[in-house]
Amino acid sequence: MIDAAELAVPSLLRQDLPAVVDAALGRRGMVVIRAQAHSIIQPGANMTTGGLWRIQGTAQQAGPANAAEPVPFSVIAKLTQSPLLWPGIQAVPPEFRGQLAERYPWRTEAQAYAAGVSTALPFNARMPEAFRITELDAQRILIWLEDVDDDGAQGWSDEQFAEAAFVLGGLAGSPDVDACVTAVPDATTSRRLEFFLEGVGTQLLIPAIMDDDVWRHPVVAGAADPAVISGLRSLAGRAPDLVNVLVALPQFPMHGDASPQNLLAGASNVGDEAFILIDWGNFGRGPAGFDLAQLLAGRVNDGDMPGSDLVRLAPLCVDAYCNGMAEAGTEPDASSVARGHAAAMAVFTGLSALPLDQLAAPRPGLEDVVAGRLDMVRFILGRLDALGL
Template sequence: MTMTPATGLTDLVRASLGDPLAEIAEQHVEPLHHGSGALSTASLHRVRGTTTSGVSWSFFVKSIHAIKHSAWFAKMPEGMRADALAQFPWRADADAYLARRPLPGGLRLPRMYRLDDLGDDRLVMWLEDVRVAPTTWDLDRYRAAARLLGDLAVAWPVAGRSSVPREPLNRGLRWYCAGPVANLFLPILRNPATWRHPLVARHADPLLHADLLALTDRIGPLLEALDRLPHTLVHGDAGPMNLLVPSDGSAEFVAVDWSWPHPAAVGFDLGQLVVGRAHTGELDPADLPAVHEVIEAAYVAATAGIADPCEVSFGYVAALVLRSAWTAIPLELLDHEPTPELNDLFRKRAGLARFIVDLGRSLRLCDGC
């Protein structure tokens, strides 16, 4: 992390505290863990301290960069790199703050105090360090999140349905399916050795293997059908980890890590909401159907003015399949030590894969699609 000069940090502290005379007495920098799969995130830090009058201050500092700076870039097939450089929305999170779009009541962004441009497609965001209340993600919490995501869709319409779209609307999903899915994930899933790996073979049966690969035949038709649905701007990664519950009661949720600048079909944001805690192993596969039912119903009610229930259901499940089916099993962890904890994660993630596959197999085009 490139530290800001003390005078600049003093200005930030004064702005955050609303005290033009505040002076820094001490400061600390704490590195924070971030997932290795976050291609645009260079680092996360908490910069905190106290003033000479004993008042505490703190910032959440997020450094982002173009995909060319990611460790994963060199591992990409050479034919993918130019397209990835052009298509990957590395600065989507920063742009969400700069856009200042109105948000529905109950939802807010953290305050961004400053955006530093370091050059060479590198940015540093100095953000409010949101104090999070102790919370449980029960069905009521999921319901509230889905309702607000529906309200967000209503607030940010982009394009209505079209029987013959002039150009594909789902640019982000199309790039994702043609790039990472086709060139990275599917070759691993098609490799018989993957399914013989102890971590996979113990929890994923041959039928899951066959069903996952059979879904690949639907990629093109699903993308075309999604183009004919009502579209909105979206959060893009609206999992529970990115919907913070602030302890000060300033909102129901503080939404962080905005990641999808492209228009998407109604229902898109529900995908990450349902898989977020399943990815980490916090949500058992047995609980997925109840979460699925609750969030779909809440989102349908919120978006009644812009989409029919069947359109929401199709948009939600089709995007979930295209974005999450082939990454449900944590293939990136196959070279890790097979600890009991990792075995349990593979069990849960295989259950997530089965849940998504079953939704995908039952998916039927509605009249509006």
């Protein structure tokens, strides 16, 4: 129950809060005496995330005169929503809006928590504990989660990258996780790869790459040379063939958005060190090695790691991913993993290497970010050539 009006919390969160606090604290009959919600992302930043809040406060055990000592709590509330509720939907022509909603399932994350994916993950990985899942209406679901907060992508060593790749390989090779994918009605399939290319790839990214204006922009021009420009344009032309490669590869369970920012440090269910994997909205099946693309690109995209580091890290991660698959009971095909990683990185990272949404009002340091991303493009082009893709 809620005992006081000291609740700086959005109204849609208030009804669930007492039960969530009980679950988070492992007690019954707690009275929320203070709570404040802090928004973690900007509204509209993500098409299928209507809000993400950290709610912190104190609660007391119900009893005579509330004599018990107040206990602090901190939980996460994530509002997933239909793309039709996205503020930017007005920019989408009305005749395409239904197609957009169909192509971007928004219930996947809630379904993944409900399917028990966490208990199927490798021993050194888990999901945050889900305290409650509430379907608010036909277009919104509220997911209440354990608060796991760390620096995410900051300061990873080569060993940590390899450990994360091992976890992702274990996820891919696990029959138990594969059974969970089957239990998720809106699980991602390889069709989403095609949707990406047919949509934002063809409509926005490839036209910008082929145009000269973006390469003349002061933020881009200093890091771009004729070889990387022609290479990225060639990649844009080959993107449909690379998507066909990805669709044809063996399909395995995948997290779907496995950047370092979504692999947090924490404890496993038995107390050992583990990765806690968040943001499961793209969970499903995809090509072998797919998750390695985001694992290796995430810190480069944010400007926290040089693109040139990928030359050293990629072989370590491919090997660790294969070892994780084998540990989970699936014989890996190292060639398929390498091809899946390279092609996925080409399509999803190479085509989006230029920060088109930031060029109109560049922030300080964006030139360095672009330089790192173009070094990543050089790495991608080299891997494609080496693999004959």
